[in-house]
Amino acid sequence: MVRLAETRRDEGFDASFAVLFPRAFRLSFRLLGDRAAAEDAAAEAMARxxxxxxxxxxxxxxxxxxxxxxxxxxxxxIRRRKLPVVAPSAVSEDEDTHALRVALWAALHALPRRQREIVVLRYIAGLTEPEVAQLLGISLGTVKTHVTRGRAALRRMIKDEETVIDLR
Incomplete structure (x- = not known):
């Protein structure tokens, strides 16, 4: 009986793993910019x-x-500074697109921790605002406020960076 329960658990986990690991990896990679570290983070999340x-x-x-x-x-x-914060490498991008991607990456990491976390969960992980609120245990209004302020801050920082890029 115990073996049957373990088999069902394993089967359910295997099916979920196939869906969840790639999403956890992509999110971790966006945050870390390092493939090996992202694989480790995703694997640890799945192990938990x-x-x-x-x-x-x-x-x-x-x-x-x-x-x-x-x-x-x-x-x-990132907090332990095991890894430097770097932008993911740009493959076959033109110079302006790459510069904008690097600017966005830097701007994202310049946001306050909580705001960055909410913006990443909303736009990179693809969760809805109610899902983010439920996940973080905060109100929907708080999520909406952080999303709005985070987007505005990113917009300002990217606009400033575009001005610098245009001056080169």
């Missing part, structure tokens, strides 16, 4: 999910939970 799969599998927001764990792991790595 597996360790508590009986509870996690029943969550209505299981995907958001895994993404939150992955983002926490990635942000912990």
């Amino acid at each position: 999910a597996f360790a508590d799969w009986k509870r996690v599998s029943e969550l209505p927001y299981r995907e958001a939970w895994v993404l939150r764990v992955a983002s926490n792991i990635a942000l912990d790595q």
Whole structure:
């Protein structure tokens, strides 16, 4: 009987892993800019999910939970300064597109931690505002405020960077 329960848990986890690991990896990569570190963060998030799969599998927001764990792991790595904050390499981009991508990456990392976390979960992880609110345990209004202010700050920083780029 125990073996049957473990088999069902493993099957449910395997199906979820196929969907969740790539999303956790992409989110971690966006935060870290380092493929190996992103794989480690995503794998650690999935290992934590597996360790508590009986509870996690029943969550209505299981995907958001895994993404939150992955983002926490990635942000912990950044805080510990194990990794420098770098922009992902641009493959076959023209110079202006690459410069804008690097400026956006730098601007994102210049946001306050909570604002950056909400913007990343909303736009990079692709969660809805209600999902972000539920995941972080904050009100929907707080999420909307951080999203609005974060976008405005990014817009200002990118506009300033475009001015610098145009002057070169």
